[in-house]
Amino acid sequence: MPSSTRVSGTNSEGASTAPSDASPRTQIAPAKPALEQRRSRPWYFDVWVQIVRRKPLGTVGGAIVVLMLAGAVFADVIAPYGYAQTSLRDRFVAMSAGHWLGTDQLGRDLLTRLLYGARVSLYVGFGAVALGSALATLIGVASGYFGGRFDLLLQRAVDAWMAFPPLLLLMSIMSLLGPSALNITVVLGLAFGIQNSRIVRAVALSLKEHTFVESARALGSGHVRVTIGHILPNVLPTIIVVATTGLSTVILTEASLSFLGLGVPPPYPTWGGMLSLAGLDHMYQAPWLAVWPAVALSLAVFGFNMLGDALRDLLDPRLKGG
């Protein structure tokens, strides 16, 4: 495995001086002129090179994520059948050449449904995390930067929200809103944002005390300029870490809600929904109906976990732990 061949001196500064192993990707990034003499790659590109070189598990995770993304994006092209295409003749077909992972009680192809299910997981996952990260940034930076009574009040509300077991609260909201892809994305995003605003707030609090913020204020910058121009870029790595490590949790929560029938409604396939109790009686007849969705979900969570951990180690060593 080429990823583990080089071990020494590969921090982000030293990487550019090291002979690159002729991979074409390392040559695409244009070098930034002036100032940055030693670094030829932008950081967001460098991180990926570092993951491949230093984090074998992260690389495996990344590969799984890429595979899942490809499956979801090209589901229309690669899926052998339609996701709601039933066939009474082909009910409960075991794994075979025609149906690689078998079929369910209505003769729908399991592989096809898993591919389309990946779409839901990713759509909800990325949507909720994007929304939640924006919300976490907004709450966190505002609360940390302005402080005082505003911070105190806002944080008590966050306290109250976090006193709920998350699943109970999400179940309550979803059962009242009614199941739909948009609803679950917004609700999960809201929960994700409120929960993670704590982390962003802590970073913003410490950034506020730095001299560069003080000098920006002394130069006459307003609050908007300071927060957007100076605080935000420095909070960004933390937000990226929070978002990537949170993706697996969000995907898992979506699956649990779909499992309970509170996620994306049928006939559109979701991994959680495919596992749900409604299909339990059929699973005794066709155990693959239980096994493959569980495997797909585990693989996805594993992929995002490992990728997230690797990104966290490289981007924000302070958050390392557990």
Next chain:
Amino acid sequence: MKQYVVRRVALAVPTLFLVSIIVFLLLRLMPGDVATRMVEGHAYAPTLAALRHDLGLDRPMHMQYAEWIGNIVLRGDFGRSYWTRQPILDEFVRRFPVTLELAVLTILVSVVIGVSVGIVSAARQDSVSDYVGRVLSIFALSVPYFGLAVVVVVLPAIWFRWTPVWTYVAFTVSPVENLKIMLIPALVFGVTRAGPIMRIMRSSLLDVLRQDYIRTAWSKGLSERRIVLRHALKNALIPVISLVGLQMPLYIGGSVIIEAIFRLPGVGLFFFEALGKLDYPVVQSVNLIIAAMVVGLNLLIDLSYAFLDPRIRY
């Protein structure tokens, strides 16, 4: 110490107050009307207006809130279910032992597995057993508990014609029968929760094992067993305990799903069924009771630190 407890309890009051407002408003602001459903689907009353009046839904919102919270604070009355007209607290108390037993067993399973594998991993760092332990923890982190639960229900039934026992027997009636029922759900749930505990136990113990007082213990000639288990473990357990505390809401939330799969008549199932019927008082009160428990438990956990690490004072 006493002062600390008083301050923490005082802080919990406004938090729980906000919690009650959040659940109350949430249920009132969302679409979906319980009265319509009760009249149209189930003929609970001749007309909508009559039922609304009966349930007190026709009164202004702040009055409804004041009545709900007032009854709880003044009389310990958590209200009645719209559908069955039974007192919520009675039903909660009746079902709570099931959920509590599930939670205790689950935590026991996950802590025993997580802590022991974590200890071996840390004490034998970079050995084969360390790698096996770490792979196990990654596995446990990735497998969703409800997926594992469904597979555990389905596969043995097909392979060995073995199915979990579906009829619930209370612990007080027959402890052995009860444990037979509870063991599988607790194992399934506990195994998947052991992953994070394993990881944090390992990193925390590694950290402690590098400290000066451990080197002193080594130079005194103590055995490895004594050093790891007597000297290091207690200090290394602190992050584990706070993790279990932080995960408490997850245990409770997850018990809804586990109870639904294994048909255990616990609080989780009560809540889930009430949700399906838009039974506001039940959803509100159960949410509030559980949130209060979470807040109280966090306090207990914070206090337990002082026992584990005598340097911590409040």
